Amino acid sequence: MNIVLIGFMGCGKTTIGRELSRTTKMLRKDTDEMIVEDAGMPITEIFQQEGEEGFRKREAELLERLVRGKQDGIIYSTGGGIVIPEINRELLKQMGKVVFLRIKPETVIERLGHDTTRPLLQGPDRMKKIRLLMARRRSAYEETADLIIDVDGHTPQDVAETILANLG
Ligand code: S3P
Numbered sequence: 001m002n003i004v005l006i007g008f009m010g011c012g013k014t015t016i017g018r019e020l021s022r023t024t025k026m027l028r029k030d031t032d033e034m035i036v037e038d039a040g041m042p043i044t045e046i047f048q049q050e051g052e053e054g055f056r057k058r059e060a061e062l063l064e065r066l067v068r069g070k071q072d073g074i075i076y077s078t079g080g081g082i083v084i085p086e087i088n089r090e091l092l093k094q095m096g097k098v099v100f101l102r103i104k105p106e107t108v109i110e111r112l113g114h115d116t117t118r119p120l121l122q123g124p125d126r127m128k129k130i131r132l133l134m135a136r137r138r139s140a141y142e143e144t145a146d147l148i149i150d151v152d153g154h155t156p157q158d159v160a161e162t163i164l165a166n167l168g
Pocket of ligand 1: 008009079118
């Protein structure tokens with residue numbers, strides 16, 4: 001079995017992926033990290049040079065590669081916008097059990113209020129951007145998920161335990 005973590009920026013896909021990997025000894029892969037490694041530049045620079053469109057293309061190509069060379073026993077942490085293209089949603093479902101880590105905009109702003117590494121949150125009115133992006137993406141996350149877990153007020157350890165209990 002594989003576990004695929006999806007959800008908005010700041011929901012804990014990376015941290016919870018690490019926690020799951022620690023407790024289950026499953027291998028963890030992170031799509032953002034793989035893209036950065038392939039590109040040889042950080043995400044902010046990919047966005048500067050290739051725009052969001054270029055980044056999305058890299059995400060879609062990576063997912064296709066991962067599905068083609070599908071392995072078992074892997075925890076995938078993904079980027080928050082990976083669910084936008086319909087084809088990606090299909091590919092994510094093929095990769096394993098998809099867990100949507102649901103977070104409130106208020107918790108995102110608490111965690112990422114001063115973040116400089118997410119190009120889509122830079123500039124004024126961060127809360128408005130978060131609400132808008134979240135509203136646009138909500139149905140994409142929901143329709144891709146096998147399991148939905150609310151993360152607000154819970155530690156990564158709590159969330160990891162809940163995921164494992166629910167996936168049996
Ligand atoms: C993005 C989320 C980021 C990263 C990129 C775009 C998004 O990943 O892929 O900045 O569109 O929501 P995290 O969800 O890990 O922050």
